[in-house]
Amino acid sequence: MLVRVSGVYKHFPVGGFGGLAVRAVDGVDLEIRRGETLGLVGESGCGKSTLARLITGLLPVTAGSIVFDGQDVTRIRGARLRRVRRRMQMIFQDPFASLDPRMTVGDILQEPLDNFSIGTLRERRKRVQELLRLVGLNPNFTNRYPHEFSGGQRQRIGIARALSVNPSFIVCDEPVSALDVSIQAQIINLLQDLQREFQLTYLFIAHDLAVVRHLSDRIAVMYLGKVVETADRNDIYDKPQHPYTKALLSSIPVPDPMVEKGRAPITLKGEIPSPVNPPSGCRFHPRCPIARVPGVCSEVEPPLEPHGAVDQVAACHFAGQF
C-alpha cells in the first residue's frame, strides 16, 4: 500500500451566516497500491480534482488522514513533510496554464531540483537535458519559452517536471483531455512507458472512461464528493455494481458503429445536484433508475461494502440489482 486515504473531508465555506459549505470531498476512503495505476472517474464537480490536491498536499484537509508510505501527511510538518513531498508529484490538465510563461523550459525543469537542492548546478543542468530527451523533446530546447511549444509538447514538459525529482507517485489530473486525439495517444503511451521504466504509481484522474480503462489497473468512481464504487478495471466494466457506474459506462459511445447500433445508453435524469446541500440518504437517489423513493434509498446512506467480484466495493442498497 502506498497511499491510504481514510475518512477525508474537504469543505469550502461559501460565506454568509448559515455555515454553508461546498462539500467537495465528503468522507472518502481510498487505497492506492504500490506500482499500480488507480483511475479516478466522475462528472465535473464530483470532487475528484479536490481529492487529488488533498493527496498531494496542495490543499489542507478539513478532516481525515492521508497516509503516504507509512507517514500521515496531514500531520507531519517541516523537513519530514518535504522529504515525503519530493516523492509525490502532479501533472495538470491545462498545459497552457500550468507552465510559467516567463520562465524558460530549462528553468521550469530545474526549479524542483533547486528547491530540493539536488546535485550541483552542473548536474542539474545535465539532468534537465536528460529529462527533455526522455520525454521526446530536443535537449537543446532549454532556452525556449512555453509559448514556443504546442499543447502536446507542453504536456511533455509538465511530465518532465514531475519526473525531475525522481518521484514514486504521480497524480495525473486530466493530463490528456485538453489535447488533440492523435496527441492524446502519444501522451498516454509516454505515461505507460515511464511507469514501466521507473516503477511509478499513478493516480489517474479523468472523465474519459475509455482512457481511464486503458491506463488503469483499478478504477474508483466518485459521485458528489464520495467514492461509490471501486473495482478491477475489467470487473467494473463487465459487472458494475453501482447504478451510477453502469449509467456512466453506458453513456460513453464506442468508436464502432456495429456495436453502437446494439447499445442503448441509460440516460440519467437531470444533472449532478449541488454539493452545498447534497440529497438525503444515498446521494444518487434523485437520478437513480432503481432507487426506492420514499424508502431506504432516500433515508439511509449506503456504506461502501464488498459486492460482485473480488476486490470490488460499492455503496448501494441494491448493488448489482438492475
Added chain:
Amino acid sequence: MAQTLLQVEDLHTQFFTSRGVVRAVDGVTFHVDAGETLGVVGESGCGKTITALSILRLVPDPGRITSGRILFRGKDVTKMTDEEIRDFRGNDVAMIFQDPMTSLNPVTKVGMQIEEAMTAHERFTEKVARPRVIELLKRVRVPAAESRVKDYPHQFSGGMRQRAMIAMGLSNEPDLLIADEPTTALDVTVQAQIIQLMKQLNRELNTAMMLITHNMALVASLCQRIIVMYAGRIVEEGPVEQIFRSPQHPYTWSLLRSVPRVDEARKDRLVSIKGMPPDLSHPPPGCKFHPRCPFVIDKCKVDPEPQLEEVGVDQVARCWVLMRNVKEESTEVAKQSALSKEAAEKLKAPVGELGAGEVGAGEVGRGAGG
C-alpha cells in the same frame, strides 16, 4: 434515392495573413442528402470548422472563400446577396457551436433569444413565437420550460445551455443543422442526453445533420456517413460502417486506433501519430500526411499528391499506399515505444539528497505546483 440538399464543390477558403496565405480549406467537395447525418472528423486545424463557416459565409477576417461553389437546393450560397444570405442562415441552415456560454447573449433571457431568432426571419409573429419557445424548450427536454424561459443563460447549466442552443437552431425548422463539437464541453452523462436528443430530432423532424467533431465514438453513434479531413482536404469518405471496418487511408486508420475503447479489455499500446499537423501556410509537398505517415513510400514525398480514388462501395480515399496493401506486421511499427533508454538509465541514477533546512519552509511544494 435521397435528394441532395447541400453540394459543396471544390471549395477553397484561404486566410491572408502577414506570414503568408493559409489554405485552411483546400479543394473540398462533398454533399449532404436531405435527412442524412454526416460526420466530419479530423484534428484541430484540419479545416473542418472553416468548412462549416464557409457554408454559412461566416468566415472571419482575414479569411475569404477564394473559389468553389456551395449549392444549397441548387442555389449558390457564395453568390447570394446579403439579404438572401440572412434568410438562408437560420431558416435553411442553422449552426450550434461548441461552447454554449459564449454563443448565448449573457444579458438577454434565454426565451427572448430563441424568440428573437424566430421573429428576425419574419416567419413567425411575436404572438405565435412566444408559445412556440416553450414548446421548443420542451422538445429539447428542458425541465419546467414555462419558468425557465425567463432565466438568463448563467442560470442554466452547461447541458441545459446546449439544449437551449439546439432549440434555437431548430426554431425555424432548418433543413440542415451544423453542430460543431456540440458535446465537447459537456460531461459524458450529459453528452449521452444530447446525443439521444439529436438522434431523436433527426428522426422526428428529418433534419439533416452535419456533425463536426474529433470524437470518433460520437460519429459511430450518430452518423451514417463520414468525411475525414486532414490539412484542409478530404482524405477519406464513406459510409460509417465501412470506414470503421476497413479504413483505407493511414490517417483514418491511425485516428481509429489512437483512441482507447471503453469496451476493450486488452491494454495494448495505442497507435500514436508522430509529430503534429503541418503548417498550412507551408504545407509539405506530395501527400500532406506523409511526414507523419507510418507507411510512407518515396512516391508520397513528391508532387503530385494522390487524388481521391474509389476504394470500395461509396468509399473514396486519397492515398498511394492504401491500408489493404499494408502488411499486418508493419502496423505494429506504429505502436512501438519511442522512450529514450539511454536518458532513462541516466535519470535512474540516485539524485543528491535533500539539503536539510537549506530552503525556507515557505517554499515547500513550489516544485510540485510550478
